[in-house]
Amino acid sequence: MxxxxxxxxxxxxxxxxxxxxxxxxxxxxxxxxxxxxxxxxxxxxxxxxxxxxxxxxxxxxRPDLKRGLLSESEEKLVIELHSRLGNKWSKIASHLPGRTDNEIKNHWNTHIKKKLRKMGIDPITHRPISSTDEHHHQTGQQQQQEQVGVVAGEDKRSENIILQCSQSQEEEKSVSVSSSFDFIETDTFLQKSPGFCTDEVPMIQPHEIIVPCASTASYSSTSLPSSCLSSSPSVKAEEIQFPCMEWPDPMYFYGMDDFSQWDPIPNNGDGELAFDPLNQLYQRTAGDQESWN
DNA sequence: AACTCAATCAACCGCTCTCAA
DNA sequence: TTTGAGAGCGGTTGATTGAGT
Missing domain, CATH: 1.10.10 (Arc Repressor Mutant, subunit A)
Structure with a gap:
């Protein structure tokens, strides 16, 4: 049936x-x-x-959507998040206010993948492409799927906390940077590359949005099953909120206007980047993971 | 100007997840 | 505990647009 x-x-x-x-x-x-x-x-x-x-x-x-190409910092963030989460587009989108999973997915497939390959980075593993890897790229989907599996595996092992996202109540609240991923090299490539363009789009401010309804968190995870017009006479107060209110606080901290001071790629040495839910900012933690628990 | 090809992205499909009964 | 409805997610498709010849 x-x-x-x-x-x-x-x-x-x-x-x-x-x-x-x-x-x-x-x-x-x-x-x-x-x-x-x-x-x-x-x-x-x-x-x-x-x-x-x-x-x-x-x-x-949705009125809170950003338009235009992803900015350089947004691209960097997408790359960083993709290296940790794999093709979890909705989760990645939840970290980029005003961007949809579909938009990010399309941008990844049409722009970022190419750029990374041009820079010698495997967009699946986020590792530098060796000559053999290059061969594998041309062997088709099976290889690609296997590599995706590797990434997914990394995601599941995300017990080592580096980046902690305050608004997320799902498993990626503790996402990891596996030591097997060489983000430093990725970052270096990104910095050296002239390929990324900056196309900042003005962000719609919360007060500019007139939507008398709750959004889906990140447009993805939270729906309003209990507040359906036909099924529920009352709407819970917490469900009535502007979409942008659920945007990641770190984005407000950074104002989304200037990422230039922000290194989205955790360094490999003395400190690691973690989100401090109390102070609402990212901090180098010197690897002190216990303090977040 | 006309044609071809590649790139882009909105939209669809099918599966999984969640939750209430 | 089971089941089914609804929502969400990720992969894919196909129409449109732009660049190149």
Missing amino acids: GRQPCCDKVGLKKGPWTTEEDKKLIDFILTNGQCCWRAVPKLAGLLRCGKSCRLRWTNYL
Whole structure:
């Protein structure tokens, strides 16, 4: 017995969204907030499935989205996070305010991968490409999947805390830098490379966002199952918050305007970079992992 | 100007996860 | 404990755009 489709696809529209549809969806969500996505198209008068509506909203229509290419610092952060988390795009996106997992995934596949390879870095393992590795790159998907497996394995071994993210309540709150990954070399390559462009996009400030609804945390992990219009008469106070309120505090600390003083790549020597939840900033910890526990 | 090819990115698909009944 | 609905995630596709010839 097969799984039921997420929605009745008969008569539903697919493909690119029209401005009319966008308007309907925006109007509905701004008026009613995000509720059960399954119910959204019906209530909003759209011939789309709920999944499509959710995707359109989270990836394109949300008012807190940043536009334009990722900045150099954002790219660095993506590389750093990818080296630790692998293809966990939603988790990576949760560290980049205003960016979606889809956007980051696309940017990774179209830009960053190439840049890293150009710089002699394997985008899967984040290690310098040896001549043999180069050969492996050309051997196809199987090899790639195996390498992804390696990264995933590293992720699961993330007991050694380096970077601790305050807002995350998931396993990556303690993500690690495995000693097997040579981030220093990666950083060096990045610094030497003229390839990264800076395209800073003005960040929408929290007070500029008018969304009377909760967001999905990082547009990914938290939904509002209990606050559906049709299923719950009351909405919990903590669920009514602006999307940006769930952005990582470190981003506010850095203001997202100037990453120039920030080295997203932990060094290999005396100190390691860790997020201090009390002071809301990253600190070199001299490897004192116990203090965070 | 016309054509081809590559790059980009919005959107879809199918699977997994979560949670309530 | 089981089951099913809904939401989320990651991989992939395909339409569009731009560069090169």
